[in-house]
Amino acid sequence: MTAYVRAQRTGTEAFARELLREQNQTLRAIANILDVAVLGCDGTGRPILYHQAARDLVGDRLEGCAAEHRPERLHLHHPDGPPLDPAYQPLVRALRGEPVRDAEVVTRMPGQPRRISSPAP
Structure with a gap:
């Protein structure tokens, strides 16, 4: 060269x-x-966009946490109440290549009000 x-x-x-x-x-x-939490992840599920509203919502709960373990860490639930199965978490589904639209997830963090998110990949 x-x-x-x-x-x-x-x-x-x-x-x-x-x-x-x-x-x-x-x-x-x-x-x-934005006044809503936005978490952007790379192709492995590692957070790469994590602004102040997201930090206020999840704190440091994502540090070193694989995508499939986030439902437990973030206390994610279906809107009708039951805990979210890790395999059906919108991020995990998107990482598998599945199209995800209008997926509602409720975050029930101890000591915080109930929050609902509807991610778009």
């Missing part, structure tokens, strides 16, 4: 990194103005 090709590739990679950084900042700014 010539020095010219190396310089071209380095410049393109730097531009792509800068563009990605700007998009990330914009997405975080949008999430921060």
Whole structure:
């Protein structure tokens, strides 16, 4: 590989990194103005977007927690009452490639009011 090709590739990679950084900042700014909790996850279920309203809702309960264990950690339930089976958690379903639309999940954290979320993948 010539020095010219190396310089071209380095410049393109730097531009792509800068563009990605700007998009990330914009997405975080949008999430921060929302008064609802927004948790964005990567393809493995690891949270990558976790703004203040989300921190207020779940605190540090997601630290080191695999997606399939979140129903217990977050006290997730079906809207009609029973605890949510980990296999049917919207995030786990989305990670399996299943389309998820209008999935209602109730969060019943001890000492906090009941909250309902309807995630969109």
